Structures are given as C-alpha cells and as structure tokens.
Amino acid sequence: MASEAENLKSFEVQSFYCRAMDAPITTRIVDALPAAIGRDTATGRRVLDWPGEPVADALVLRLVGGLHALHRAGADPRLSEIFTGQVTDPERISTILRDTLAEHDAALLPWLDGPPQTNEVGRSAGLMTGLLHVAAHFGARMELLEIGSSAGLNLMIDRYRFDLGGVEVGPLDPALALKPIWRGAPPPAVSVAIERVRGVDIAPVDLRDDAHARRLQAYVWIEAVERQERLSRAIALRRASMVDLVQGDAADWVEARLAEPQPAGVTRVLMHSVVWQYLPPEGRSRIRDAMAAAGTRASAERPLAWVMMEPNRDLHRHEVRVQCWPGTPMELVALTHAHGAWVEGLSPPYETRDYVMRRGAYEAD
DSSP, X not given: OOOHHHHHHHHHHHHHHHHHTTOHHHHHHHHHHHHHOOTTSHHHHHHHTOOSOTTTTTHHHHHHHHHHHHHHTTOOHHHHHHHTTSOOOHHHHHHHHHHHHHHTHHHHGGGGSSOOOOOXXXXXXXXXXXXXXXHHHHOSEEEEEEESXXXXXXXXXXXXXXXXXXXXXXXXXXXXXXXXXXXXXXXXXXXXXXEEEEEEESSOOOTTSHHHHHHHHHTSOTTOHHHXXXXXXXXXXXXHSOOEEEESOHHHHHHHHHXXXXXXXXXXXXEEESOGGGSOHHHHHHHHHHHHHHHHHOOSSSOXXXXXXXXXXTTTEEEEEEEEESSOOXXXXXXXXXXXXXXXXXXXXXXXXXXXXXXXXXXXX
C-alpha cells in the first residue's frame, strides 16, 4: 500500500509525461491537483489513501478523466475556463479544482473505480507494424486474438488502411486511414490478410450506450483534437459494425483460444497494446506459460506469433515487440508514440530481450 506522500508523488510522475506529450492544459491541471485534494471529500480521501501502486494504476488519469467529462458536459463553467485555457495561474487553478472536487464529489468518485480505457485507434499503427513482421515470417494469412480490447476499436484493424513509411496495407476503401509520421527503417513490404479477429476485456465498453462513448472520449486529453476526431469516427464505425468481443479474464480466454483447432496456413497471433500493466501478475504469468506451451506445438503449417505495443518506462518510450514460433525470440522491431502519432522502424539485428514490466510501468494514456 502506498503512502499519502507516494500517492501525491504520482502527480509529479504524470506531469512529466503530460509535458513530454505536449499537453499544456492537462499538465497545468495535474500540477495543480495535489494542492486541491483534501480529506474533506470522498474523492480526495480515496486518492490520498489509494491502496495500490498509483502510477501503475493510472490514478491521476482516472481523476483527470472525470474532470474532463465534467467540462465536456458543461457541468462546471469555472472548471471549463481551465480546460479552454482561459485560466492559467497555478493558484487560481488549484482553487477552482478544490471547489470542483467539493461540488462534484459524487460524480467524480466513480471515475476512480477503474483504469482509463482510451482504446486509442492510433495504436493500431504500431500493431500493424508488428503484424507486417509476422507476415514476413509466415505469410499473409492470420487470425488475431486481442486482450484488453476495451470498446473493440482496434478489433477493426482489418478495416483500416495504413501508410507505414510508404508501405501501404489494408482495404482500398477504408473506414479509417492511418498515416503516422514514420522514422527509421520501413517495415517489411508484404501483404496482410486478416481472416478473423477476436477480443476480450474484463469490462468491455459498449459504445451503443452514449454514456459509455462519452466516458471513452473523456479519457482523451483536451489538447488532442486530432485524436478526438479520430475517436469520433471510430465510434461511429463501431456502432455500425459487429466485432467479436467478449467479457472475461484475459488469461482464461487466451488459454481457451490457444487450445482451439488452428486452420492450416493461418498464423495465430496474440496482440495487445498498453494493457500488460493492468493484468495481475498471476494472469501475466499464465499467458506467458500458455504462449510458450502453444509455441512448442507450433509448426510451419500452423505458426504462432505474439505482437505487443507496451511502454518502457525506463527509456520513456513505447515499444513494438514480436515473437514467432517456430522462428524467433521476442524481438524489438519498432518504437512508437504512445498514441500512434509516429512510429520508428528499427533495423536488424533486433534486440531480443523479453518485455519486462517494471514496477510503476505506466507512462501515459
């Protein structure tokens, strides 16, 4: 259990990443919140007495999401002056936030119940970069298994078109086109043919419910206008489309899916983005064991792969790693912006260290 001082320290950690991601308004809010939080509100007491690891639990971003939702709803005009950049004085911001926490305590408290679920569509660019490496190993045909699917927006990866360093992949008439700034070596120029996509989440977001859609939008920072527009288009597509998304435990689901018969000539791929830190240690261990066991059964006819986009807090970056059975150990093939604004392709020989989630691995959402 973290101390009150450690819980407040997490605001400094988050502030660093807000600055690094060029989010001045969100940075000002995060910086001002410690002075606004007190034991006179249920929300304040819960933050100060947070029982978990506040950075890994994204405690600060839970609260920022709730405040952003109040602004988007027009529920607090003084708060909106902060979110629109009209008020920039730190002491003034703290005063307004203190009043907001008191006035909207009941509305803000539930935002602390679960981690942010941004379901950032831009992360599909990092995932597709990894899938191109898989296709270079085993061929175009693959089935995808995603854990931590949230609202299922990245389960529609087969409906998006990507331009990744000049390598184009996806339908010619896409519902959404993604062209991140590309740095470094281009990915393999191969085809990808996704035959099936399935996903699981411990608490799926049902975007048919306007309240759930608004919640998803509230987690996207106020400065991220392009992300908000992209999310709105993805939400509309999701409402008009079917995806195979179920509620369940990630480890249970992965074990069950890996035990199913696999079509010949189709690569089975486990993929995820910024979710590993939210899984309990036992769940992460079970998934590693299940993949290793399935890897021993994999063959050239029925190969297996693992594609992940996860944060490296030590080096302040997000990494795309790929492992193939039979074939390669876990390889670092690209670096990427947390929300997919840019991707940097790496050149072989690739680093082959397994992904290790360190304590407090959360960077930004």
